[in-house]
Amino acid sequence: MTADVDLTPARMLRGEHVFRVVSKLNTDILVGYCWCGEAQESEDPIALWTWLLEHPDGHSSGRGGESPSAGRPQVLEPA
Amino acid sequence: MSSWPRNQWYVAAYSAEVTEELMARTICGEPMVFYRTSDGEVVALADRCVHRRFPLSKSHLVDDNVICGYHGFTYDRTGTCLAAPGQKRIPRTARVPAFHLLEQDSLVWVWIGETDRADESTVPRAPWLDSPDYTTVRGLEPLKARYGLLVDNLMDLSHETYLHGGYIGTPEVAETPITTEVDDEAQVIYVSRHMDDAACPPFYATSTGIEGRITRWQDIEYHPPCLYLLHSRVAPVGTPDPAEDGRDEPAFHVEVVYAITPETEHSTHDFWMVARDFALEDQGVSDFLAESNRTVVLQDVEALDVLEVVVEGEKENYQELSINIDTGGLAARRIIARQLTKGEAVTA
Ligand code: FES
Ligand SMILES: [Fe+2]
Numbered sequence: 197m198t199a200d201v202d203l204t205p206a207r208m209l210r211g212e213h214v215f216r217v218v219s220k221l222n223t224d225i226l227v228g229y230c231w232c233g234e235a236q237e238s239e240d241p242i243a244l245w246t247w248l249l250e251h252p253d254g255h256s257s258g259r260g261g262e263s264p265s266a267g268r269p270q271v272l273e274p275a
Numbered sequence: 276m277s278s279w280p281r282n283q284w285y286v287a288a289y290s291a292e293v294t295e296e297l298m299a300r301t302i303c304g305e306p307m308v309f310y311r312t313s314d315g316e317v318v319a320l321a322d323r324c325v326h327r328r329f330p331l332s333k334s335h336l337v338d339d340n341v342i343c344g345y346h347g348f349t350y351d352r353t354g355t356c357l358a359a360p361g362q363k364r365i366p367r368t369a370r371v372p373a374f375h376l377l378e379q380d381s382l383v384w385v386w387i388g389e390t391d392r393a394d395e396s397t398v399p400r401a402p403w404l405d406s407p408d409y410t411t412v413r414g415l416e417p418l419k420a421r422y423g424l425l426v427d428n429l430m431d432l433s434h435e436t437y438l439h440g441g442y443i444g445t446p447e448v449a450e451t452p453i454t455t456e457v458d459d460e461a462q463v464i465y466v467s468r469h470m471d472d473a474a475c476p477p478f479y480a481t482s483t484g485i486e487g488r489i490t491r492w493q494d495i496e497y498h499p500p501c502l503y504l505l506h507s508r509v510a511p512v513g514t515p516d517p518a519e520d521g522r523d524e525p526a527f528h529v530e531v532v533y534a535i536t537p538e539t540e541h542s543t544h545d546f547w548m549v550a551r552d553f554a555l556e557d558q559g560v561s562d563f564l565a566e567s568n569r570t571v572v573l574q575d576v577e578a579l580d581v582l583e584v585v586v587e588g589e590k591e592n593y594q595e596l597s598i599n600i601d602t603g604g605l606a607a608r609r610i611i612a613r614q615l616t617k618g619e620a621v622t623a
Contacts, residue, residue: 208494217455
């Protein structure tokens with residue numbers, strides 16, 4: 197569900213575990229991508245970083261798609 | 276606990292600054308004396324004589340050894356005392372700490388932390404600074420503000436439009452969306468803003484000779500805590516993007532480099548460099564870029580000096596407000612915070 201997200205400019209960091217936050221064009225929404233492929237939207241950069249940085253903890257217990265845990269930012273559009 | 280991460284490399288000086296004369300500089304709260312030996316090696320010793328703490332930087336350099344200007348204790352490049360006045364026996368504890376240095380890319384890096392943990396391969400590179408394909412101008416401004424304020428400042432270029440209008444700021448800078456990437460393992464933050472059709476600020480118009488509107492790319496690559504690289508690409512609108520292999524002849528490239536080195540808890544060394552891959556021999560362009568960039572740096576210095584006083588005076592839990600433009604700055608703060616705990620953990 198990311199077709200409407202502006203992904204330019206091209207990815208720059210080449211590491212395996214790169215977090216990425218892009219501005220959604222013509223909105224105040226930020227889209228955060230974990231390196232696992234999951235994404236979240238938020239209007240608050242602090243909340244978004246918090247989600248991104250805590251997110252990989254779930255990687256060891258299972259594949260992506262687990263239910264949101266408490267304390268996550270307001271999710272405007274689950275990926 | 277200091278406010279800067281320990282067990283990290285910091286830029287202490289430009290290579291050209293270190294000569295066969297003693298030079299004092301405080302880095303991360305450590306007073307140091309720098310000099311270059313006759314065989315070209317850069318040395319940094321603690322700037323305190325073990326005898327009565329006289330600053331070695333106010334002493335004399337003779338045959339690559341420092342002779343204390345007060346009573347004559349003599350130290351070699353490793354900080355070992357070779358001679359004490361009026362006696363043959365040299366006290367066993369007579370030595371001043373020597374710092375681990377690395378000279379690379381025209382910069383002198385110093386390791387702040389436990390010597391046995393210094394890994395030279397982790398020093399970030401800025402090869403254009405001494406590349407024959409680039410011409411570099413540079414300066415060093417004293418900043419009476421904590422280094423974190425300069426990190427914030429450089430991570431968000433939106434302030435260019437307001438603080439640096441007429442030099443590097445144009446309306447598009449604040450209006451173009453930003454992409455931020457963070458590689459935690461590599462400890463790099465990348466903040467990218469690509470303007471497809473922007474006004475050309477005087478900084479670039481005058482140096483490149485471009486007259487119309489430009490494609491303007493600003494790609495920030497920050498290697499916390501110290502090295503900040505701004506890859507700036509400027510080209511007339513309609514110029515093709517760089518080729519797959521990175522070749523990009525029709526565009527102008529300016530590599531703006533900052534080294535952000537804490538001096539004390541409330542002051543910072545603001546090293547700034549501007550390297551360009553065009554008009555290499557043109558002294559007029561060099562003078563113009565040096566003068567403009569220094570003006571821009573001083574605009575920041577003036578603002579941050581004021582901000583430091585405000586921050587020092589504020590209440591314990593003052594709440595800042597962060598918005599989208601702060602995404603990169605927030606990522607930088609977080610990596611620095613982790614470097615802080617990591618650097619201390621081992622020391623404790
Ligand atoms: S203080 Fe240096 S020799 Fe006495
Ligand atoms: Fe600035």
